[in-house]
Amino acid sequence: MYEYVGNLHIHSVYSDGTGTVAEIAKKAQRAGLDFVVITDHENMRGFKKGEEGYYNKVLVLIGMEINDTCCHYLALNIKEEIENNTLNPQQVIDQVNEQGGIGIIAHPFEKGSPFYARGIAFPWNQWQVKGFQGIEIWNFCSGWKDNLESRLKAIFLLFWPRFCITGPDKEALKKLDFLQGQGEKVAAFGGSDAHNIRFRLGFIPVMVGSYLKTFRSVNMHILLKEKLTGDYKKDKVKIYEALRQGRSWVADDYRRNSRGFxxxxxxxxxxxxxxxxxxxxxxxxxxxxxxxxxxxxxxxxxxxxxxxxxxxxxxxxxxxxxxxxxxxxxxxxxxxxxxxxxxxxxx
Ligand SMILES: [Zn+2]
Ligand SMILES: [Zn+2]
The missing domain is CATH 2.60.40 (Immunoglobulin-like)
Incomplete structure (x- = not known):
């Protein structure tokens, strides 16, 4: 088996991130990744402009994140954009399946913090749904937000976001175990939800969820039966097949790279x-x-x-x-x- 490492759930300038597709690819290469999956909110502008493909050694794949006020759903390996349907997320799941895509319930138990964006959170609250392929058990950005428990801690974590790495969401893991116990072949996913947001706190420049740091943190490692060839379309099929099957693991590679597990x-x-x-x-x-x-x-x-x-x-x-x-x-x-x-x- 051949191991490849990628980072999922990334936002670019096509939604609320700050990097172009090419800039994201550059950061991914610096972080030592083999592939990334960009999932902008409510659009696949990058895909439509033909920006999917190899950038030097990094394969950039483009999906999207559907829904706004809650029930965020990552759709991978689709060709047509899918409209939000927060009130009926089952329809969104079905539409992803109709396109042969991979659907992942994003940050399902996000809690938010009163010290960030007025406590806004985007949990998944409709568990009667069926037919999704994965659950995001570990989301770097949500983990950071959920850990801002006081004003002092919020300021501390602005400068040292790594201290919010407290592992995957326990409720999401429990849900994964429950569903798998019921015989559902649902896979575990990890994502950075990187936005690379820059702002100023008085005179001090601050960066939240930088591409480079998050690409070195919560990653997906996949196992392939054959090596990647450098042919974008063929390699895309192989990567998505491994992700769909759960031939993979989620790891925080920042201090100890999990390559070789x-x-x-x-x-x-x-x-x-x-x-x-x-x-x-x-x-x-x-x-x-x-x-x-x-x-x-x-x-x-x-x-x-x-x-x-x-x-x-x-x-x-x-x-x-x-x-x-x-x-x-x-x-x-x-x-x-x-x-x-x-x-x-x-x-
Ligand atoms: Zn989201
Ligand atoms: Zn997101």
């Missing part, structure tokens, strides 16, 4: 990985490798069933059900949230 299910000489559905056999085991020393939790049907420390981790006594991995790295004697894998389904 693996989470495999084994039986005799056979191996399966994230996103796979596998028929259960007695004697199966799970192998996890983390590229740095870490604390790994094995999650089975939403419950933590084992913990292991180090770089190589082996888990035996595997049963039927849904397995995923959470890993923390250690820095200055403290564990910090790091890798959240997609699931392996044992049926």
């Amino acid at each position: 693996s989470f495999n299910l084994k039986y005799e000489d056979r191996t399966w990985t994230m996103g796979d559905e596998v028929e259960y056999r007695e004697g199966m085991w799970i192998e996890v490798f983390t590229p740095h020393k870490s604390r790994v939790r094995l999650i089975h049907n939403g419950q933590r069933v084992a913990v292991s420390q180090g770089r190589k981790h082996v888990f035996k006594s595997i049963e039927k059900g849904v397995y995923r991995i959470e890993a923390d790295y250690m820095i200055l004697g403290c564990y910090r949230p790091w890798i959240y894998s997609n699931s392996i389904f044992l049926v």
Whole structure:
């Protein structure tokens, strides 16, 4: 398998971000990414202008973010813009599916803060919907907003936004586990929601959600069976296929890059990985490798069933059900949230 790293959920000058598509691609290359997915609010102007494609080594893909006052929905791999329908998000989901797209419920439990934009938040509040492909469990921008709990903390986090990295949204993870427990093949996604907003606090220039910093933080790592070729249309198909299947993990790569992580299910000489559905056999085991020393939790049907420390981790006594991995790295004697894998389904 070949690993590629990308950043999802980015806003450009075509909505409320401050960078052009070319500038975003440049920052992505500096951050060491292989691909990005730009999702501007309510439009795909970049796609319509033919701005999707390779910029040097970075593949820029363009989707969109649908809906305004709540129920934000990321639509990837679509060709036609889809209109907002906040009152009936099921229609939005269906329209994305009709185009063969990938739909992700964005920042579903965003809370906001009274110290930022008058407490405005954009949660998802209609869970009777069906047919979406993913949930954004970790959104850098929402995590930052939700952590502005006091005026003092708000000022502190303006200058040191990394301190708001407290891991994925716990409620979103719970929802993911619940849906997967019901037999739904919903995948976990992470996004930066980068806007790269510049403003002045008195005389001091401030930047919120800079492209460069967020592109080094909450990323999506995907696994492909074949290498990318440099042909934009072919590579686009491969990247979206891996994202749709959940052959991927979400990680905060800022302090410890998660390139090289693996989470495999084994039986005799056979191996399966994230996103796979596998028929259960007695004697199966799970192998996890983390590229740095870490604390790994094995999650089975939403419950933590084992913990292991180090770089190589082996888990035996595997049963039927849904397995995923959470890993923390250690820095200055403290564990910090790091890798959240997609699931392996044992049926
Ligand atoms: Zn949003
Ligand atoms: Zn957004």
